[in-house]
Amino acid sequence: MRHLLATDGLAADQATAVLDTADELKRTLLGREVRKLPTLRGRTVITMFYENSTRTRVSFELAGKWMSADVINVSAGGSSVGKGESLRDTALTLSAAGADCVIIRHPASGAAHRLSGWLAETPTAVVNAGDGTHEHPTQALLDAATLRERLGELAGRRVGIVGDVLHSRVARSNVHLLATLGAEVVLVAPPTLLPPGAESLPVTVAHHLDAELPALDAVMMLRVQTERMHGGFFPSAREYSIAYGLNEARLRLLPEHAVVLHPGPMLRGMEIAPAVADAPQSAIIEQVRNGVHVRMAVLYHLLAGEGEAA
Ligand code: CP
Numbered sequence: 001m002r003h004l005l006a007t008d009g010l011a012a013d014q015a016t017a018v019l020d021t022a023d024e025l026k027r028t029l030l031g032r033e034v035r036k037l038p039t040l041r042g043r044t045v046i047t048m049f050y051e052n053s054t055r056t057r058v059s060f061e062l063a064g065k066w067m068s069a070d071v072i073n074v075s076a077g078g079s080s081v082g083k084g085e086s087l088r089d090t091a092l093t094l095s096a097a098g099a100d101c102v103i104i105r106h107p108a109s110g111a112a113h114r115l116s117g118w119l120a121e122t123p124t125a126v127v128n129a130g131d132g133t134h135e136h137p138t139q140a141l142l143d144a145a146t147l148r149e150r151l152g153e154l155a156g157r158r159v160g161i162v163g164d165v166l167h168s169r170v171a172r173s174n175v176h177l178l179a180t181l182g183a184e185v186v187l188v189a190p191p192t193l194l195p196p197g198a199e200s201l202p203v204t205v206a207h208h209l210d211a212e213l214p215a216l217d218a219v220m221m222l223r224v225q226t227e228r229m230h231g232g233f234f235p236s237a238r239e240y241s242i243a244y245g246l247n248e249a250r251l252r253l254l255p256e257h258a259v260v261l262h263p264g265p266m267l268r269g270m271e272i273a274p275a276v277a278d279a280p281q282s283a284i285i286e287q288v289r290n291g292v293h294v295r296m297a298v299l300y301h302l303l304a305g306e307g308e309a310a
Pocket residue numbers: 052053054055056057130136139263264265
């Protein structure tokens with residue numbers, strides 16, 4: 001892989017290679033007191049976060065450090081972006097300074113793709129850590145890793161993605177990756193929170209959550225992104241929670257083996273009830289743990305070339 005910009009276009013063998021490497025890294029590091037591998041010694045990873053993040057930013061930093069890379073975090077507030085420097089000039093500066101990989105989160109859809117174009121003549125790899133409402137490919141990969149652990153192979157499994165699909169880069173990346181890995185995806189959302197052209201995605205679309213739950217192997221609840229709803233929020237928060245919130249009664253409609261996912265940050269009581277978020281069916285904490293191993297695997301496939309990951 002040269003860059004990781006999206007799961008749309010990521011081949012099944014590339015995705016499976018990342019997931020297999022993440023499994024191998026997790027097994028290798030399990031129970032170790034010192035979680036440090038020499039694999040990326042001498043490599044430099046720079047994260048550029050122009051939007052808030054807890055999970056993605058911390059896990060990329062840990063991923064780089066656990067593989068012995070030098071990791072530097074740049075935020076818009078503390079860099080020359082605050083003096084008006086453009087994204088292009090910032091990227092070229094970081095590449096010239098020696099970045100082997102730039103990881104970017106940005107509010108504009110397409111920002112990571114633009115960055116990869118500007119860095120085409122350099123050896124610097126680009127990873128999309130979430131761009132606007134477009135894609136969040138490492139989130140989809142860590143979701144797939146978590147589902148594989150709980151359910152085995154994903155081919156033929158049915159995954160419901162529920163809620164604010166319109167604003168969700170997590171949903172978009174999961175739709176493409178799950179379809180590539182052979183899973184069926186059903187988007188369950190109010191019509192106002194579905195993207196235009198949803199029917200042309202490799203999904204089925206539904207509006208009634210209770211009717212879908214009994215046939216799902218996994219249900220992925222999405223955060224309601226009010227910060228991207230500049231024209232107001234319809235349905236109201238209360239209506240949304242009643243129709244689409246995963247509460248204890250709805251948890252009982254799922255098959256016993258079904259897995260509950262949420263990318264975080266969660267709005268407990270809005271899209272997911274606290275008791276459901278903490279139930280045995282919930283894999284939300286495992287998603288976070290797997291995020292580190294998946295991001296280690298991504299860095300390995302971008303930067304390490306041939307050889308063993310662990
Ligand atoms: N899931 C996710 O991207 O979380 P953060 O915004 O905390 O990184």
